[in-house]
Amino acid sequence: MDTINFMLSLSRPIIGTPGAEFSIKSTSFDEPLTPQNAQAGAPSTQGSRQGVAAVKIDARGIFAQRSGKRLFELIFSPDTYEYSPRDLTLLCPDLTGSAKVVGMATQRQPDTRAHFWLDDGSVVVLTYEPTEDVTCWSRIAMGGSGFVEGVSVLPGEDEDQVFYRVRRTVSAATVRYLEKMAMESECVGGTVNKQADSFIVIPAVTGTTVTGLSHLNGHSVVAWGAGKYLGAYTVSGGSITLSAAVTAADVLVGLPYTALYKSTKLAYAASAGTALSQIKRVNYVGLVMGLVHNDGIEVGRDFTNMDKLPRLYQGRPVTADEIFEDYEEPATAFPGEWKPDSRLCIRATAPKPCVLNAAVVTVETNDKV
Template identity: 35%
Template sequence: MSATRPRQNAFSSGEIDPLLHSREDFQRHQTGTRTMSGFIPLRQGGFTRAPGSIYRGTTKDNKKCRRVPFQFADNDALSLEFTGLVMRVWRYGELVLSGGSPYELATPFKQNDLNKLSWVQDKDVIYMTDGEGPVQKITRLALDNWTIADAAFDTGPFKVQNLDEALTIQASAATGTITLTATGGIFSADWVGSLIRLAPTDIDIPKWVGNQTASVGDKVIFDSRIYELTAGTNTGLEPPTHEAGTVLTTGTTKYKFISDLVGLVRVTAYTDSNHVTAEVLKTIPAPIVAAATYRWSEGAWSVRQGWPAALEMYIQRFWAAATESEPRTVWASTLGAFEDFTPGAEADESFAYTISATQTQNKIQWLARGRKGIYIGALGEVYLGKSDTPGSAISPTTFDTELVSPDGSTKERPIGGHGYPIHVARGGFIVQELRYSFEEDGVRPIELSLPSQHLGGRGFGRGVWQSKPQRYGWYILGDGSLAVVGYDPDQDVLGWAVIPVAGGVVEDIDVTPGLDGGTDIVNLVVRRTIDGVTVRYVEEQALIYGVLIGTEPIHKAIHVFAASVFEPGAPEDTFTVAHLVGQDVYAWTDKGQHGPFTVPVGGSIQLPVEVNHAVIGLFDDTHMVETLGLQAAAKDGATQGRQRRLLDKQGIDVYKTAAGRVAAVERMFGSEPRELGQHDLLRRQIAADLTTAWSGTARVDANSGFADEVSLRFYPVGAAPMTVTALTPNIDEGGP
């Protein structure tokens, strides 16, 4: 038998997978825990209580919603709340009002399609699609003045040109509202709204040749444009190059621009399979009015072909992907012109690219910009879209894709922690980062969830990345709790934890910059049952870092949920939390902690003392951290298979901690774990009123009997801050 004090200096690997519990040789075992629930791992090594949340209001009519971040300026960040057919605007925790009521904008997005929303922002405009209708352009004119309309994609994109010479179209006129007459029964009622691109089959107009005799009214072609001579008797020494109006080219020679060699129309009405009415968007070349052409192309986005389901902005192009008819096609706009999809081959022109499929037509789920290119997530694989020519920009002739992950992806948008997309692989069980490897000179998937793969059993859902003041990724789990991952590849930090939210179910999450620009605010939509009624609360995740690493007093800490924060200006003892009627709440104040109280009808609770600051909210009593089995050393080698026990005087390093509890846990093979009595982490005479935060080494007599395995559990006390930075157990092994 021998007593030892093996020190654990870090818990930054968070809650690790049960299959790693016996891997003492594994690095993350040495910095991991058996359970981390309601606490978060710190990059510095310790663990601290997870942030609580501040109640900000409810969704419209308590409906399920989708929140979309919108940053207009450094100090002007919004969240757009979408419920069925309605958008509302939140700004720093408050609804934007118009005439005393929440501002609302009617939208075409139905309640059941909100989870399909994909969007991308350009300054004061956000483009949005659900894949069920035209891409919408939402424009901010003022906080309480927004417009929404179909994005004006009047120049494309288009499907591959028709090659069947038996299927022709002829236009009745070059401009205005015209009739298109077809052969071969081309049209159907679902053509209404579709674009058609028309090019002549035969052209009897000569090309321009300089210094040739000509007459007014003669037509010539130069650089794929048709011009008419309006003055002069000679073609001139310089060709016409203008794209509108009449221009003097040489001497007395003048040319009028007539049209390009391509015309564009949008179908407005259906007559029969060979006749439709159309609006001319770009003048129809005269040869198509004179004779039918088989060189026509149908618009790629329409009721007939479907609408793009994924959007992104990258290298000054608007990107879209995945219609019903072309589920694996990506379209890129003209460089710098986000609504221009005129097809071409020049470096700055629009193009389309279809990813080949070897087995099934796995639909593209999302697009995400990142280092090295644009990432394309499909159900069965993930690709990187980039230039195939080193040092050359993406263009119609250089764009290519390479497979970077064969695992596929869910529909949820990736989050970006360090310039590389972090996405949930198909099935929802695995979180991957698509990171560039210098050794392989390529992008490869890194399985970030592997050390804590058991969490994937709950299913990873929607996620966001919080960059400031600390770097964390937040994911909604399938059971409605949150998963948090601390990830810093430069410091080799990777740790997961689970955050239950006091009985609530998290349904949506977004992140927006804080008003000061130095923080990222995580916003939650939480479904709760309050006084027997189902509600959906908008809750702003609190920031704990001002208390933890700043200079704020500990009474500013918020570790309860759906909380209200009161700063009355003068001491008071009565506060109203009407949104928590029937619930048990704690009050965390500048005069210590009070509660629990059951909130009565009307919502008013009275504290036993007057306070200047109070945080009142829900406490989650499931929060807890348990260490892995504590190791005991022996002179004759490993001690696996031997019993061990915890002696008195465990050394526990804490930082800015007001209260907490510790209990020893015994495990015997074939039996359920047995928790022994809980002990105060800090002596009550030191922290009797919970108004002071303490840092240093606490000595706790959390002992146990002999068992196959022993560990320590840490519990929070109400809303009191608690951070543990290291552990020195006093452990004795039982010998052979």
């Protein structure tokens, strides 16, 4: 006899067990379900992960397969009048690595995002808009070696409130914090830019000493205040000393993190068939960005060889703390390597804001027939 792992209320009740996903329906279409006419079918035999509840997104359900490493959605088919499974991790089967899914939570604003926390303390996030054919995965590892033990979501008007329950080691002691994810509107620069993990905003700081940081004692942190990046420091005795004085400034202090992007294998600019296995290089890259700090993004052929944005913008020098509201410059030369696996790597660094809309690459191929 199977153990029930989850129950979902879709257009009909769905019951998940280790061996199959059962659809409970009446004997006739659109007939009310009663104990006398109920029947169970098994449209999916993937099986679900014990202890991991499924989530409902509109008329669809998402569940963790019994391996704990793959994630499926249940979609109603008008052809069969039944739910069928679709593998959401089909194109990235190594998404979770050796880790397994522990739980999941759903965020609906500003986009539909499903947060899946894993048993290694990291999180994978699915940005999911099926009507637009958007299925995008990203990984989150907490700064300061934080271990995510759970995720909770509360509804909001402009953006939902997302909370991560994080286990950390501070001053050789194990502590647990409830860390709220900043809204996108709070991560666009300005007086206070909330791009750091486990951050705190210390109001009205005058001088160079920032106190009230005991929850980050011993950790390397970054600071933002007075509309600019204030540098990196190490918290000692619950405080840091800024390299330059500020006056009545709200100072944000938190753990740094980076956002990394690596393109897939590029298959462009080949006249003799696919360029996947041909010698090629990326020689120009154009970036189309929204609001971005002039020092907030780097591009390169790998994460060791990275270049910052040009120090000139529209023919004028760029100031140290300048934030562009809209960045669209002609493509610049890119130090790509001649190799079969030539790629584009991009790195953004908190707490400097960066909104990347598109990256356009020019690829030169050495065709071999």
